[in-house]
Amino acid sequence: MNILLIPALTAALGSSGAFDAQGRLWVAYVADNNIVLQSSADQGRSWSAGRAILPAPEAVEANGEARPKIAFGPQGQLYLSYTQSLGKPHTGNIRFMRSMDGGATFSAPITVQRDRAPIDHRFDDFQVDRHGRIFLTWLDKRDKQAALAAQRPYRGIAIYYAVSDDQGASFGEDTKLADHTCECCRIATAVDDKGQVAAMWRHIYEPNIRDHAVATLAADGRPAAPQRATEDGWKIDACPHHGPSLAFDSSGQRHQAWFTGANEEGGLFYSGHGKPVRLGGAQAEYGEVSASGQRVAIAWKEFNGSATGIHARVSQDGGATWREHTVATTHGASDHPHLLRHGGIAWLLWRTADEGFVVRKIED
Numbered sequence: 001m002n003i004l005l006i007p008a009l010t011a012a013l014g015s016s017g018a019f020d021a022q023g024r025l026w027v028a029y030v031a032d033n034n035i036v037l038q039s040s041a042d043q044g045r046s047w048s049a050g051r052a053i054l055p056a057p058e059a060v061e062a063n064g065e066a067r068p069k070i071a072f073g074p075q076g077q078l079y080l081s082y083t084q085s086l087g088k089p090h091t092g093n094i095r096f097m098r099s100m101d102g103g104a105t106f107s108a109p110i111t112v113q114r115d116r117a118p119i120d121h122r123f124d125d126f127q128v129d130r131h132g133r134i135f136l137t138w139l140d141k142r143d144k145q146a147a148l149a150a151q152r153p154y155r156g157i158a159i160y161y162a163v164s165d166d167q168g169a170s171f172g173e174d175t176k177l178a179d180h181t182c183e184c185c186r187i188a189t190a191v192d193d194k195g196q197v198a199a200m201w202r203h204i205y206e207p208n209i210r211d212h213a214v215a216t217l218a219a220d221g222r223p224a225a226p227q228r229a230t231e232d233g234w235k236i237d238a239c240p241h242h243g244p245s246l247a248f249d250s251s252g253q254r255h256q257a258w259f260t261g262a263n264e265e266g267g268l269f270y271s272g273h274g275k276p277v278r279l280g281g282a283q284a285e286y287g288e289v290s291a292s293g294q295r296v297a298i299a300w301k302e303f304n305g306s307a308t309g310i311h312a313r314v315s316q317d318g319g320a321t322w323r324e325h326t327v328a329t330t331h332g333a334s335d336h337p338h339l340l341r342h343g344g345i346a347w348l349l350w351r352t353a354d355e356g357f358v359v360r361k362i363e364d
Contacts, residue, residue: 059084097168
């Protein structure tokens, strides 16, 4: 069992991780109003000492749908984004920092969004494309605020993104991807087989149907028009706090996992080839999907009445056939499961209150 113990009283459970090109696993989490970074060269059997990397403490969101995110650039740059919480509820800034020396030192954090009003800029996510450009997305309330001021109706919130083509030293203008999206569901982003960055999110279709949409982002500020990604017809005047997951295999097939409460068929679902397939039972939640070549992996958490387990489905043929197994369990509180890839193989990174970070290989 590969476990990193974390002090439960000082660290929120929301965290993330990534493998670098050398196979070292890095994790980021929040403790004492700072972002802490650790790494492991042996798939979680031993770890470096925790290191706080913010130059000064600040409030950082670290919960189920929001957490610090890390990824690597093509020359080993370590990039990190996060949401800085402001004084009022549901307000924040999208922040970014980078290390150009493999995590030894970090730049001072910058605020990415051009709109600096103390409103909702939250739930960030980012991807690095094949050209090394950084696409950073977030939920943004500026258009709803303008609509309220003009006494115009506005459903939900908007999604914006910005692109950096100088290794994160700066970001371009804010580009709106979509109006009328769910307020507190995370955005899923992924790089497709053509090297383009795509985003998937819970959209609000009139009058108040909270299904999902997907769109390809563009570096020139002209994103593709959103397309409907799920057809559940879930009518709810509330945010489920349950965003989707997105991945693409080498053939360009889109793989996605999402939650819906529609009708009597509510639950966690996956689709790739063919009709959506239900994952687990009534307590299944927070699915994550990952793909490399024709390998596809899905992981989700599910409570059985006494313990929470992480269950996985693995396919070696693009989703035509599957093998399912239980990867890990805990009796205490836990974060969402995360799927990381190294050498084309999927690994589970899961943080629990009792066990700490659990690292497990889930593919053969």
